[in-house]
Amino acid sequence: MKDLPDHPVDLFQLFCPESLVIKWASWTNAWVEFLIEQAGDSLSPTARLRRWKRTSVAELYIWLSVLIYIGSHPQTRIEDYWVTSSIDDDLRPTYPIIQYMTYDRFHLLFRYIRIFPPFESTSDSLNRMISRVSEWSDHIQHISTSLFEPGTAISVDECMIRFKGRSSAKVTIPRKPTPTGLKVWAAAQQGYFLRWRFHLPAAAVKATRKPSQRRRPRGLLATKKAADEISLAETQAVVLDLVLQLPIASYHVFFDNLFSTPDLLRALRERGVAATGTARVNSGIYKPFVKAKEQDNKGQLMWPYNKLEAVSTADDLVNQIAFKDNSLVLFLTSYFTGDEVEDHKRKRPSSSHRRARQAQLFFGDIKELIIPTPSIVISYNHQMNGVDRGDQLRANCSYKHRIRRGPWQALAWTFLLETILTNTYILQRKSQSSWKPADNQKTWRRQLCNDIIRVYRHDGASRKNFTSGDRKTVYSQHKHVPDFKSRECQPCKGIQIGQIHTRSSSKRPALAQIDGNAPKKRGRRTEYGCSVCQVPICTSQNCWYFYHQQIIT
Template structure:
């Protein structure tokens, strides 16, 4: 094939290193560009296979908004709906001007729509998907004695005619300006919303390693040039899209264009033939040219649309061929998929598949055969299950096994005889199957899971007119609902997770109606009285009394309407009949000299709790400073010395505790997501290599200053004042001890690094150290790359005979000496798998730090104290080794070692042991957006938000207009509440203003430091 024979349309828009051709492929349907690869069987195979090492990376979900409605509105934002409203109103206006309508046309009753109405219409659309009926009109039917039907509350929100008008004429695109000629009109209409959903999906969900690419169908039975017929699908007719998904979460998709010859990712513009010829010849010389059919090119395009990372792509036999897998490997991605006989797979495997289909020359059940490709980059695997299954993979060797539970198949075909003999009379059996088959079964269904979630509660009524509506309301809207559901299910929402889709969608419907029904000017809710009462229940009931009676119990009231507070007090229990009140406790009495009001103290309490939630607990002096700032606003005297202590005692929400010093970097690393990812990595590594608990090792080094002891609790005379002091030798010569322990409570002999150039005989003669201990010397007693490699060889000698399995797992931190090239090469040569903990997390995740090193240092300190009491005032290496040996024997016990692994959550495996310790949050919580809250009627309480203050203000205005002879008590109470809320806001502003001043001063200091030049005064010497 010459470069001149490839037309310009065959260029892949997203991948310059591959081209699109229909050669070696066959169309699935005559009028559809969907192709299946067709190659002759390979007659040769390679001698060995080079598997790709894929990272084990789970998806990461970013922080979510504070309410479910805010999360849903990320996919359907207010600004986008506002443009829909503008398009719709302009479109209807043009129809009314340009068309001659019949007298009974629904469109003649049109009034302009609004954002609130469109959101209400969407809520009804979602409600219809949850509560399914045979027809749409059934949701607006009412019951009567001759016909009983369910009562759907959506008919209170919008009439059936208005719903139909919006469904028919709403426009999510500009109907007067569709300019993209390279995309069919049906896809242009929804492309803006589609691109927005894809963008925000990747913003919130960072994909993990494993993902699936497959086709997805959206039902549409009307007329359109872009519909596709796939007879073997649950949805045989409709629009097809190519989707990359993970756990049912749709990450990216591409619209399928059945009439476009080279598929949806082919460039339409023709290049200069001479330029194209040069480009092809250049890529051929570099070995970068890869021909792919139109369907295979979609896989590459979807993976390239994801964030830059290495992915393991799972596909079915519609895409699989060796050239696609080799090209994905060249791009840095692994791939696994089932294969057909005509995809170019190894010829003996093709014959095995033919014999298996015919029921002759059958392999044993579970038998696996492997044949790498000639270039050693793709592995071809044949596995005998119920039938013979063919795989192509660039990741798995084929000999990895995993145990799974299977049921006995019911098939009676001839090719299933081996599995029937294997099961015998057992209905369920545990046995080993190839890892490639097990992982493929787990990971290939990502797109299908999303389809099932969309289909179960989606809008299921036929759409025959307006093909773009099928994509908008049964594909994009469903993706917004499913993706938001999965985000809160797998993420960390601030609300209780919704475990079912029905509950999640009902929550979204309720939130949309609550948020937008007050601004919706359509059909009114039942406003008078109780919302659930029938119409007769809202009539006044006088029961023989007159309207002008002054008795509070006699005048009629609307059913479901509460009496006023004046009436409630008049009808309340008589004081004389009440029980006598007990005398209040003295601790509950408010002193006459009290400085702050209840409101001011509540503001201070909330401010303290807010600082504590951000990881900055307040001191007593800070509380006094807050109180004095509030008092300064009204020219009052400051609080006394004991005021803060008494204030804490009066507040049940507060408590004084001693704080501990904590490095900022360590506090910042206490992220539950990072910790959970670490435990998943450990679990996956153990499962992948089949590592036993005996072979799980942790190693680290710890430093000792020979003559320095640690502080401890001591016993002194009760008459002594001040802190007692302990005498120590003070020798600060550094010694490093390198130690390794395993999950079964065993410890190898330590490796000790001391400062020096020569080994002295008296170190060993007077210390009686075991011969198996290792001692090394460096210039300063610290470890380096060479020392780390020597220790690794020491570790290998000590653990080779103890090893139970083929591999040993070594958990270590990020020290430079643990990650040198020689260190890693030695590990690979000796089947030692290394896992590095997240940075600044060893205090939580390292068993030696959790359970051993602290005890070892304390025991060594006690040994040094014994030497001091015997008048040995200088500690050299001769005294250090016996003291360290005694401390080592005392602390490196099986119980302490197992306690370290248990505290690190490794043995037994329990991540919650560590996650429950995470209590520091170094971030400022995002305040809740008040606009997204539900507007409510005023109740007697202090307003906390703008909406509550507005509701109270409206209530006061209505009461003042109607107030003539009624009691003013309710108005006065509302004013008192409004005054209280205003004061609370002023107090908060005073505290926040002081905090902002401190922050601005700190920012100015940092700015000056960044701008300042580092001027050199002189080189060395003293300066005066």
């Protein structure tokens, strides 16, 4: 890995640079101004859009930090993050993000932010969805591969992005942890995402194509003009496409039986890439292995446990392997011969199915044994989970609230942003950094939020008067001066310096009666106040000291 920047926010900005966020701010402002102009007098007097103020780069970074914070601190409703408790209510946590942005402002930005030119349109909804995130997605992929030098072993798999709104790109895979959503093909190593490609269902693409349009290959088959050279289905072509986008090096790619065919392994081998994957019975694998698999499913295969058979294809470019574990496993590989063996600890299977009978006989009453195990099995089990580990990292602290406004937002905020967070987490753990590496995701995200807010809070916080007073200035510089219009005394209402003050806490009583300063429904009107805090304070000595009590030394 290459050397990292000096601060966490600088690492984050490599993936989300200011030059890109400047465009977002410009596009967002132009879009909202267009909507307001189009609505005219028909806009409701109480509409949030009437309170719109132009956003800025700093405010959008604050908004991103709020989004990250929400993912790390799950609540049932978004508005719960902006609710504070009074002394008479059930105790609720008060989240520090409300110091920098109101709920209405967060909602407005989430609803109207544009990370793409808002007035450019494409011919169909599928291409529009991808084009809206493509600039940011391409940049993240470029930075991901420039900072991280992958080793030999790469895994390719599919992952799901949670989305239940309307979209022809939405798919359902029942056995996935996220069964319904948008599908992404990804190449990763140990949870670090290197390259990805958004999936477009064939049925949806066909529905958006005009009758006069001839079907054209997509992905690698279109960009590399390889349709005449190799015969690959689109699912297999995805693997080739992702691998060829990686930096030039020697790779060994692992994938599951969704992708494996002899044709794919040949195509990868011709390009200097080794590959190993499990195989389905309809993948074109050796016919006797197909019959053996069918017998095994019925519990009729009498192969002893740990038996392996290997047969090469007619051109001797791909090895076809059958291995008897708890059940019979089929492999296709252009790397292993089947003769490689390593001593490995194996556990007695818990399955009671008939196909696991040979394994139970092998172990007997022993729970674990160290036995010679084919290297292809060990390598596949260790290397195949690169994408799954990334999914687990993303799922731990991700934004889980429903996204209703278009599939591009699901791709942007629950995939691209989360990929940035997991990739930066892995980078700062495995590289030399000037800060103490975070040992878990939640700590890293909190550290990143703190750093972003520290840099941008002065220019980007939309809630300027959230807390009462100025706790940073020493008490000796606070002066009681008559420079204010007649307003209600804040200490008379029980408010102290630095106290959180929101709509839900406007009726909050003082925590205790201090020196006769009992809480009142309304404060005494006064023209006096603190010269530093810019807060009205009446001439009662109790009020002055009650308000500044936290900074009096």
